[in-house]
Amino acid sequence: MEFYKLALCLLLCSQQLWAASYWSHIPEVGSVQLTELTTAQHQAVALHLQLSTEQTTEWLNNLPALLDSLSCATIDSQSQPVPGFKDASYKLVSYAGVLKLFTDAKAENTLWWLPWSLLPVLSQLQQQLAEMDTQLHQPLLITEQQLGTEDQLIIVSGSSVSPAVYFALRLDEQQRIELLWSLDATVAGFADLAGSAAQPLLMLEPREQPVLPALSVLLANTAQAATKTLLYKIDMMTGRLQSRLAATQDIAGLSGALVLYDHDRDTVSDSLLFSTKSGQLWQVQLEEQQFHTMQTVADLSMLNLSDVQFIRTLYAAVPVGGSGSDFHSRRSQWLVVLAALRQQNTVLVVLKPSSDMTSSPPDLVDRTLPGSPELALLTPQDWQHIQQKHGWFSQLNGRLTQPPLVAAGVVYLNLLKQNPEQLCSAEQSSSALTALHLHHGSAVYRQPSLPLVQAAGSLKVKANEQGGFSLIDPHSQQVLIEQMLEISPDCTHCSKAIRQDSFPRWQLMGTYHNEEGVYE
Amino acid sequence: MMSGSKGFILITTLILMLVLSCISLSMLVQTQLSQKLAGSATLAFQLKQQTQSKHLQELKQLQQSTAESDRYSIGPCPAHYAAWTELTFRCEWYQVQTSQRHAQHHHTVTSVLVRQSLSEGGGDGVL
Numbered sequence: 302m303e304f305y306k307l308a309l310c311l312l313l314c315s316q317q318l319w320a321a322s323y324w325s326h327i328p329e330v331g332s333v334q335l336t337e338l339t340t341a342q343h344q345a346v347a348l349h350l351q352l353s354t355e356q357t358t359e360w361l362n363n364l365p366a367l368l369d370s371l372s373c374a375t376i377d378s379q380s381q382p383v384p385g386f387k388d389a390s391y392k393l394v395s396y397a398g399v400l401k402l403f404t405d406a407k408a409e410n411t412l413w414w415l416p417w418s419l420l421p422v423l424s425q426l427q428q429q430l431a432e433m434d435t436q437l438h439q440p441l442l443i444t445e446q447q448l449g450t451e452d453q454l455i456i457v458s459g460s461s462v463s464p465a466v467y468f469a470l471r472l473d474e475q476q477r478i479e480l481l482w483s484l485d486a487t488v489a490g491f492a493d494l495a496g497s498a499a500q501p502l503l504m505l506e507p508r509e510q511p512v513l514p515a516l517s518v519l520l521a522n523t524a525q526a527a528t529k530t531l532l533y534k535i536d537m538m539t540g541r542l543q544s545r546l547a548a549t550q551d552i553a554g555l556s557g558a559l560v561l562y563d564h565d566r567d568t569v570s571d572s573l574l575f576s577t578k579s580g581q582l583w584q585v586q587l588e589e590q591q592f593h594t595m596q597t598v599a600d601l602s603m604l605n606l607s608d609v610q611f612i613r614t615l616y617a618a619v620p621v622g623g624s625g626s627d628f629h630s631r632r633s634q635w636l637v638v639l640a641a642l643r644q645q646n647t648v649l650v651v652l653k654p655s656s657d658m659t660s661s662p663p664d665l666v667d668r669t670l671p672g673s674p675e676l677a678l679l680t681p682q683d684w685q686h687i688q689q690k691h692g693w694f695s696q697l698n699g700r701l702t703q704p705p706l707v708a709a710g711v712v713y714l715n716l717l718k719q720n721p722e723q724l725c726s727a728e729q730s731s732s733a734l735t736a737l738h739l740h741h742g743s744a745v746y747r748q749p750s751l752p753l754v755q756a757a758g759s760l761k762v763k764a765n766e767q768g769g770f771s772l773i774d775p776h777s778q779q780v781l782i783e784q785m786l787e788i789s790p791d792c793t794h795c796s797k798a799i800r801q802d803s804f805p806r807w808q809l810m811g812t813y814h815n816e817e818g819v820y821e
Numbered sequence: 822m823m824s825g826s827k828g829f830i831l832i833t834t835l836i837l838m839l840v841l842s843c844i845s846l847s848m849l850v851q852t853q854l855s856q857k858l859a860g861s862a863t864l865a866f867q868l869k870q871q872t873q874s875k876h877l878q879e880l881k882q883l884q885q886s887t888a889e890s891d892r893y894s895i896g897p898c899p900a901h902y903a904a905w906t907e908l909t910f911r912c913e914w915y916q917v918q919t920s921q922r923h924a925q926h927h928h929t930v931t932s933v934l935v936r937q938s939l940s941e942g943g944g945d946g947v948l
Contacts, residue, residue, distance in 0.1 A: 566897045616897070617904035633900035710903035739904060762909060762939070770939075790902040805938040807884050808899065810914075812932045816865075818925040 321411040323364060325420065326480040335361055335415070350421050367423060368413055371396050373430055373725035376437065377403075378702040378717055378732070378756035382776065384444050385454055386472060392758070392776065395440050397429040398460030398498060400470075405776075414478060418466050418485065429461050429497075431724055433645040433700075434607035435578075437461060438557040441501035441518065443537065448516075455481065455537070457518055459498025467498065467520055469540065482540030490542040493530040496523030499557025503537070506590070507569060517543060517590075519559060521575055527553040532575065532585070532592065546585055546592040554578045556609035561587075562635070566616070574598065574614065580606040580641060582652075598637070599658045604648055604694065606641040611704040613638045619653060620688050620740055620790070631790070636692075636739075638712065640701050647701050647716065651739065652692040663691035668742030670695065670735075670749050679743050684793055687741050695742045697735060698750075706760045709787035709799055710739045713772060715757050716750075732756040734772075734781050738788055745786055745796055757781055770799045868923045876919035876930040883917060883934070899935055911940050 323335040327345050338346065338361075347357035373396065380392035383402060390404040400414040415423070430437070440458035445451055452474035459467040469481040486494045499521035505514040516537035522530050532546040556578045564572040564586075573592075576582045580601030586594045615638055618631040637652040652663060666687050687693055699718035706713045713736050720729035732753040736745045744750075757774040762785065765771040772782040789795040898905070898912035913936040920929045 563897065568897060615904055615906070616900050618900040618902045620902070631900075631902060636904075707904055707906050708909060709905060710901070740902070788903045805936050808935045808937065809880075810899065810933040810935055812930060814869075815929040815931070816869075817927040817929075 321365065321368075321413060323368070323413045323415060324478050325415045326417050326483070328417065332478050332480060335364060346420070349417070368399070368401075371399065371423070371426055371430070372401070374727035375717060375719050375725050375730055375756070376430060378715075378727075378758060379437070379439050380758060381439060381442060382759065383442065383454065385452065387476060390776070393440060393442065393456065395437065395458050395498075397426050397437055397462055398458070398466070399423070399426060400440065400456065400458060412476065412478075414470060416460055416466055416468055416483070418464060419460055419462060422462050425462055433719070433721070433724070434642055435497070436557065436608045436610045436642060438498055438500040441503055443503060443516065447503070447505075457501040457503075457537070459501070459520070461497035463495075465494050465496055465498070465523075467494075467501070467540075469518075469537070481538065484535070484540055490545070491533070493524065493528045494522055494533075495528065496525060496555075497557065499523050499555070500559060502559045502561060502573075504534070504561055504570060504587075519561070519573065521555050521557055521559055523555050523557055525554055527551050531555060532559075532573070534587075534590065534592070544591050546595065549595065552577060552581070552583070558609040558612045558639075560612045560614055562614040564635070574612050574637065576609045576612060576639070578606070578608045580604055580609065580639075582612075582637070582639070597659050598654050599652055599663045599691070601639070601641070601650060601652075601663070603662050604641070604643065604650070606643055606648060609639060609641045610647070610701050611638075611640045613704060613707075615707055615739075617710075617739065618790075622688055638705060638707070640705055640714070642700060643696070645700060645719065645721070647697040647699065647714070648694055649697060649705070649712070649714065649737070649742075650692065650694040651712075651742070655691065658691055666690055666693040668693040668695045668737075669697075670737075670742075670744060679741055679793055684741060693742045695737060699731070699733065702732075702756060703759055707739060708762055708772070708785065711745045711786065711788060712737045712739055713760055715760065717756055727756060730756070736782070738794075740788070741793065743794065745788065746782070751781065753779070753781065755779060764801050768801050770801065864923060865926060865928075868921055868926055868928050872919055872921040872928045872930050875921065876917065876932065879917055879919055880932060880934070883915060893936070898937060905939075909940060911938050912936070913938075 324332055325335055326332050327342055330342060333342055343357060347354050350357060350360060352360060376396060377394055380394035383391040383393045390406055391402055394401050398416055398419050402412040440456050443455040445453055448455065454472045456470045464485055466483060466485045468483040471479045471481050484491050486492055502519040504517045504519055507514050518535050518537045520533045522528055529548055530545045531548050531552060534543045535541060536543055554577050556576050559573060559575045561570040561573050563570050571587055573585050573587055574582065582598040584596055584598045585592050615636045617636050618633050620630060621632045622630050634653060637654055639650040641648050697714065697716055699716035701714055702717050703715045713734065716733050716735060718731045720726060723729040734751045734753055734757060738745050755777055757779060758776050761773050761775045763771050763773045770785045771780050772785055773780050785799050786796040787799045789797055893913045893915045896912060896914045898910050915934045915936060916931065918929060918931045
């Protein structure tokens with residue numbers, strides 16, 4: 302008898318441990334666990350789903366199976382680590398609006414967040430996930446360091462299924478989820494909001510010390526048709542609209558990729574780069590909470606892009622002529638690194654923005670790696686072209702799962718090639734890590750593309766025991782590159798291992814002499 | 822007649838002596854001045870050298886010392902050929918000033934340096 306009791310207890314306990322929790326937010330009620338609804342809440346769900354009470358019970362019983370079928374291992378490779386939540390192994394992924402907090406450790410339970418507006422259209426998400434030529438943007442995570450409040454985490458995300466919704470959730474140390482705000486076209490000021498979820502972007506506005514910077518979130522309006530509003534700037538905690546960027550020109554079909562950068566390098570972000578899905582790149586200034594002076598940066602539509610995945614900026618010393626290590630042959634300038642989808646493959650563009658690109662399309666050098674590595678030769682003519690023209694692009698096989706990482710002049714790209722028949726199957730897809738030279742797109746390592754057994758998540762630089770640095774995937778602890786290389790300006794293909802003992806590095810920026818007074 | 826010519830010779834001699842003494846005196850002053858001038862240049866050069874060597878020593882000490890100096894500010898990194906993502910690479914800007922004074926002469930050397938360090942694990946996939 303005791304044995305049966307023990308077995309029953311074990312069974313129940315293990316079920317409790319392994320069970321997933323399903324959360325949503327019922328308007329005027331608050332956050333609820335869909336498995337623990339009261340009668341009134343059950344009725345509210347039934348009304349929202351337009352189902353009878355019995356059908357709703359059945360729907361709720363089928364929910365785990367429905368969400369299991371929605372789970373997609375290839376999208377999970379886009380997940381981001383959730384610092385400060387329960388334990389370090391938790392990751393967050395958005396399936397076009399449905400959030401999943403999960404871990405590879407089986408003993409831990411998965412936490413699902415289902416936006417209220419998505420409940421009736423959950424079955425449509427599958428179709429959204431199958432669209433290979435668009436980017437499913439992942440949520441913005443705001444950590445306790447950024448918030449200045451311990452044991453709290455804020456997630457800003459949106460839904461990629463119509464109607465367009467953005468929402469912010471607060472997670473506390475007891476893993477309670479609270480909806481901070483939710484925005485859709487019915488909210489005052491957001492009447493134009495449409496399209497799929499863009500990448501929410503955090504903006505810190507410095508204030509007088511010791512007060513922490515004010516946090517705002519920038520959201521792109523990705524409506525397909527021409528719209529009155531292109532961007533929204535909202536208060537992170539309340540969702541209150543702070544300013545809007547009105548469309549002065551006929552711009553439609555914005556991609557969800559945005560980036561903030563400090564154009565004048567005074568440590569305060571002052572410019573925002575955004576793009577249309579076809580690759581028209583725009584810049585707008587941000588000053589005192591207001592958008593102003595929007596101008597075109599470049600038009601990359603000749604590359605036939607279907608969506609832009611990531612836009613990043615990088616300040617670098619760009620070679621502009623000469624071949625030696627002569628300092629004067631380089632110019633310090635901002636580079637735009639743009640990763641875009643062309644159907645299901647990636648095009649990486651490294652652009653040197655200049656004023657003459659605004660009137661005509663940029664002149665880019667095709668630096669796509671050839672099939673056989675021995676053909677990948679950089680001729681002096683190519684090198685001269687790259688230096689004189691507006692940058693280069695490279696077509697890559699597969700789609701990027703994470704934003705590109707630039708380390709010591711090498712662009713590291715995580716690529717995933719899915720099987721169109723079985724999009725979500727990790728076994729049927731192939732992953733690779735590609736490393737390209739920042740200035741001319743050639744392969745830096747002996748092997749241009751490194752096949753990976755398991756799709757890598759975010760990339761991290763880690764000091765190794767040999768005195769160098771390794772590139773790792775912190776989640777799987779997979780060492781991707783044993784010894785990282787650093788490009789050198791001594792010659793076009795020169796590279797050397799990065800050594801730990803070469804840090805810290807000192808650079809003398811200038812010396813000034815001042816003499817005053819006279820002798821008697 | 823004789824006494825008149827004697828007076829003339831005396832006056833001429835006295836004038837000549839006066840002229841000669843004026844010339845020699847001015848030459849003496851000039852020599853002294855040029856010596857002073859020459860010396861000041863040497864002194865200025867010595868002071869400059871002293872300041873510079875002291876400055877170089879201070880730079881060396883700063884670069885070798887493991888102790889953090891409070892005279893720095895964190896700012897954007899200068900552009901590099903082998904560029905890094907801002908989050909991975911951390912730059913501290915130092916200003917080293919060395920001053921030396923000798924009499925009324927004042928010489929100052931100011932250098933601006935950037936200490937670049939790699940914050941391990943900072944590159945979590947973002948540029």
